[in-house]
Amino acid sequence: MGRAFAGAVVFALPILMTMEMWWLGFHMDRLRLALMVVAAVPLLTALSHFIGFEDTFDWREDLRDAFIALTVGAVASGVVLTLFAVIRLDDPPSAVIGKMMVQAVPASFGAMLGRGQFGSSGDREESEKRRQNVTYAGEMFIMAAGALYLGFSVAPTEEMVLIAYRMTPWHGVVLAGVSLAAMHAFVYLLQFKGGETHQSGGAAGVFIRFSVAGYALALLVSLYVLWTFGRADGHAPGQVILATLVLGFPAAIGAAAARVIL
Amino acid sequence: MTPAPASEWVAGGIGLALVLGAVAFTVWEGATQSRRPPDFTIRVDGVEPRNGRHRVLFTVRNAGDTTAAQVTIRATVSRDGMVLERAEATFDYIAAGATRRGGFVLGPDPSAQTLEIGAVSWTIP
Known part of the structure; x- marks a missing residue:
């Protein structure tokens, strides 16, 4: 449990100290906030299956661990934000709950990952064994989780939209190419590491099935995060796509890195 | 080495369509836009x-x-x-x-x- 709290704080500290995240706590759409928290439950459950607090193979235990992670995330966020005087006792309840909930989701990812990263060597072997048997859907899930995590930590800042505003569509096209190339470089790296189990179909096949599919997934995750934070509201389709490509860059790196790290 | 299942190719195909769609739309915007000032x-x-x-x-x-x-x-x-x-x-x-x-x-x-x-x-x- 100590490791879970440590993980939550380590992973969430950058966004706990981002003021846009505090503002989102009181001005973001309540239904989108609720949906984000609800959507975190199946994500954390699946994440628990891959790394987890304990060596669970039972989905009920994974589900329980997901709720523990969410609780740890919410409590850790609440404590740190109170320490920073971001949450004060005279704040309206909806603002306090909102500030905690919006941070609880990334913090709960940290809580879950904390166990995976700070785990003992015995656990590591165990998870290594499980890692070998990951299905294609599992690989895609790990990529989505990585995209969500890194996308989440940069999406709330004003710089995110400002970059999209400054860019021309041509910048966007080049950025898409660079993101895809970076993603494929990671896939290639993993092949050398020997962890890759889905080798068939040749180089083009690996590119389409992993790099392109993974990048598309990172873009969808980016679009979802932008929508959740209200960054797409009132914007023309071209601007939404451009912002998605901008957020898609860190999301793609996060997605690819997650496969190497987890 | 077993051939990749069809589902993986379907996922890759959908991904390819999404990425190409986003890039095509952005290229189209870049080609047609005249950079008019804010209005x-x-x-x-x-x-x-x-x-x-x-x-x-x-x-x-x-x-x-x-x-x-x-x-x-x-x-x-x-x-x-x-x-x-x-x-x-x-x-x-x-x-x-x-x-x-x-x-x-x-x-x-x-x-x-x-x-x-x-x-x-x-x-x-």
Whole structure:
């Protein structure tokens, strides 16, 4: 449990100290906030299956661990934000709950990952064994989780939209190419590491099935995060796509890195 | 080495379509856009009495191809060419093609006078 709290704080500290995240706590759409928290439950459950607090193979235990992670995330966020005087006792309840909930989701990812990263060597072997048997859907899930995590930590800042505003569509096209190339470089790296189990179909096949599919997934995750934070509201389709490509860059790196790290 | 299952190719195919779609749309925008400067159109959504004053809600749209920052919208209430009241609202950003909403609180009843709302200044981020 100590490791879970440590993980939550380590992973969430950058966004706990981002003021846009505090503002989102009181001005973001309540239904989108609720949906984000609800959507975190199946994500954390699946994440628990891959790394987890304990060596669970039972989905009920994974589900329980997901709720523990969410609780740890919410409590850790609440404590740190109170320490920073971001949450004060005279704040309206909806603002306090909102500030905690919006941070609880990334913090709960940290809580879950904390166990995976700070785990003992015995656990590591165990998870290594499980890692070998990951299905294609599992690989895609790990990529989505990585995209969500890194996308989440940069999406709330004003710089995110400002970059999209400054860019021309041509910048966007080049950025898409660079993101895809970076993603494929990671896939290639993993092949050398020997962890890759889905080798068939040749180089083009690996590119389409992993790099392109993974990048598309990172873009969808980016679009979802932008929508959740209200960054797409009132914007023309071209601007939404451009912002998605901008957020898609860190999301793609996060997605690819997650496969190497987890 | 077993061949990859069809489901993986389907996932890859959908991904390819999504990525190519996004890139194609962006290329199309880049090719057709003329980089027109910001151009604001403002619509008054409603005027309501509020504590003896009048709340004016409006929607502003940037019809240009360029995003504007620090967009200042000014409302002027006048009668027979004489200015009765002025108010300003500032938007951090209004992206190309985007709409944003804002409001003014004015003393004189705007429906009985001449109300003008327009963008007076902006910067390019």
